[in-house]
Amino acid sequence: MNFFEHQDRARRKTKQLVLLLALAVVALIAITTFAAAALVYLSGNAEPQAYEHAHTFWSGTLHALSVQSFLWIALAVTSVVFLGSLFRFMQLGSGGRAIAEAMGGRLLLGQTTDPDERKILNVVEEMAIASGTPVPPVYLMEDDAINAFAAGYRPQDAVIGITRGCIHQLSRDELQGVIAHEFSHIFHGDMRLNMRLVALLYGILVIGLIGEFLLRSSRASSLVRSSRDKSPGGIMLVGLGLLIIGYTGTFFGNLIKAAVSRQREFLADASAVQFTRNPDGIAGALKKIGASSEGSTLHNEHAAEFSHMYFSQGVRLFFNMMATHPPLDERIKRIQPRWNGQLETALHGANTNTNKGSKTFGDETAGFAHAATPNTASMTINSGATATLVDVGDINGGIDINTTLQQIAQPTTAQLSYAQTCLNQIAPELKTASQDAFSARGIIFGLLLDAHAEQRNRQLALLSEHLTTSELQTINPIIHASALAAIHLRLPLIELSITALKQLSEAQQQDFLSCLNVLIQADQKVSLMEWAMYRIVLHNIRREQQPLRTRSLLEMHEDCQLLMSLLAYTGARHQTEAENAFAQASSALPFKQFTLLARTSIKLDVMDAALERLNQLKPLQKPQLLKAMSLCVMHDGKLHTAEAELFRALADGLDCPIPPQLQALPITTR
Template structure:
């Protein structure tokens, strides 16, 4: 699956959406002018009739011209347009917090990584697997504990502030492979760029609907005062316009959403290599009495976010999702037409069947992560089991996380301790200085836990560090704002304790900062600026030069690696910089600028970086970490190194 292409399509869909929105707003402004003019004319004539003045004699071209003058048109248009803009900005400000704002507005409760509930733990485990498989941070999971319908959603502005939401019905009724298929479907929405598009859709449509809300408030406010007949009529007119806006807004929402659902279903099959998972999930929904119904009060504005149709009994024209039968047949062409029905005893057997031995969980976890990583990188998942040494190495690295560290990674204090343990220096005096800094951070018991985990960190393979860091993120997001400030400050002090920053420390800090900033700080949205590689040639030259020198011993090999990477990116007029010109501060600034490239350009840039590193046919664990961190900063799926990459 080419997720970069899909992200570019989603961005173009955003442009079409804005165009449709502008057309809708212009139409509503014109209609508002007409209805307000007619309302004032009607009220004026009613007053004339009461005074005994003839309607015909009091109506002439001058009167009509007064009602529909350019001045009144401009004032009404300004009022409507300003109201719509204010409503959009208000809603956008609400959504700026990311997916958690959506989840909490629906009554969602965050599931903590160290939860003891087996159903909750199963959901958390599946989300964790899919995140590592797609080269993304592990997002927080929210449970809609009052929703009995079977449904799920992904929401957020970027992968860094994304959340996964599941209903109580989904947790109680899905088997593990069905849940895995649904979660994979939601992750594909994140990778395809649908998630950001969906949030923008909420904000834009709120602007249209706000006209109707304003009219309803006006009509209700004047209903208790007999002298306010004009205001009541105006309110009713605006309510009618708001209803029309909602109608056309839902048409826009349905048109944008439906085709993306088919794509997400197909992506879920690729991720899991198990079409039965998502097809059985859809069949179970068809045989379940409550279906995918969501009962939250403002479900209409977020209905397009969900896995299934959140509002039942809509006409096909208004439906945000394709018909259930069509979705099932897409992934299971041989379906016999029978839905699945799961009674309480069946659900009990389902829970028993989901129990696995420790070794089975380990094997399934590694296989899922490897399969998903291949799909994200555009590699045939069958190659995962063809004996590639690099894939075997990556499989061993994922499998190499000690059980105690895996356990501590799901606890907030344990996750902080692991981060600090990564940074402890080998020199005893410097390490003692760092432990004093940890003690000053204000977390009770943190020094002892850091010292306890440090011996477990040391033997961990370098390649296991990145998966372990990604596992920490949900627990770290459970910190309070004050704890985050202290954690971030201490993290920087530990890195600077030896007065130098190595590449691993840069990778660790960038990963943690990038994925936590959306949770605790206002996040600046990436603005795409660069469509051509030539626009970032200087920055790319510096990044590629540093990597070429780092991974190759001789100047000749470094130049060969650089030229291969530059050629892959389509930049043939740049040359290798000397080592003295490759400073780390410039490297960091260059990577940040590359993140402003358009989605269609990013795969070329990342392919060039990957080919530069793989020129000698060997990829160290640290090189993989650097490439992964660059991809994370660029908001792009992490590239997978496959056997074909060794070919020149």
């Protein structure tokens, strides 16, 4: 099952989940109605026909309430569940961060000198760069158990949570297996399903919480009221009924949660093996959980609420049918069919050596990344001034389209090694700067500086109008170091910086984006890479809802025509090349009338809106679009580094993480 099939499966599972929980609410309404009818019947206040025609308690209860009363009860139960779920959705509005903080997690900062903390940050950074995604924030839970989770509504607000016991007791290979497992949940749409489960189950639980509140209040009031006042007893009875009903609903809701969760854990395990090509890593982590005295049980008051999110079972259970994870031995057997059943003892201070003799990828010749051969297509970015499209890149390479599509969210060991090499090649001052929100801005500023000294000085002069003198002096070395970074390090630098940039307040983010626009528009020309970098930053730091994936490719004729025209002109030296590239793209799309647009009609602000709409495609429709994009940029059998990175940037806007294409990158040995 590939990335898009996983996404489609998650979408269908969400529909099934909503249906199951709707049935649970219907059952709650039925139970509540019956309980209310029984109470009314026994109190003697039922409808007259209940006593006239009742031969048994059951028949009397069935006639105790009017249709109007039933409708009011149904409305009340539905409203409580809906408002409770809505309240929880709003509480979790910040995405994965809200879950991590509720679990007592502490955000790990890149400047940490703790060996365990540095080890996990390195593993997460490597996995993100190898996958072609921004590095998610990592939260540490001070718990001796071996466990972890990924949480968020979409990859852009995802976080990784991990226990101290996990990073302290597992080897680097085992940690890599655990993190690969969590990344699979991020890529495959499991996180959003998990977040919805939390909110919907909380809505059902609210009925029980109301009952619990009524019980407490009735006990308190009974101590101060007269013995003749029977109202506390009635309130207590109602509270007890709601408590039983609410927790019964929660019990069945948790059964649904467990059933939804278990199968996905097998898929995440399999994906982790695919990511790392090392079944011993994740299998070793599972064995150490089985051998550890702490196991994977988390010591937090919210552990049960988020139990379906963890790497391994996070709460102790009395009934196996409530387990959100398959048994450890079954998971290990699927990964290692010949496993002899022996568990490994968790060794404290596990080996953290990361050198595996992987091939090293060298730097390009130092220099500014932007080429200077302008074309003449009139373009705009956002609502700013008109600018000119500029082509960049001159490194030849090759790439297989089918391999590219198969590698989406499936990085290879070569790409993991490449990610390690990239991290080693990034200048230490830039690595440090990427971990601080203030300094990370300087990295992005530097990536947008022009190759020509005169234009570069103009950009810096304009930037000085938006920053204080002290700010500019502080980040000026970072800006210049970033501008000198090799072309293949540009996206890794952005991916490293995203986590820090997310820490900016909304006002600070707006100021930062304004500065980017100033740098981009300084020469009245916008290179495609400038626009693509801006798109990546905006797409990953902006707080927005994940789009509904409901649209068909056939509905997107104009948007596809604009996107393919843009790509066709990217590497074309003349009109004929652009027409050939566009024709290649057309062959993979289902449109009968599909015409290359004129350069002058391509506007980047229109392209922004087109990408937003294309991101609403159904998951199984996106491979066809990506294949057409690949054919377009590869029409001449070559892929320039800049084209490969532009392709990845556009795919990022479609929420399709493309790993680095190693064939298109310069390789050197040291």
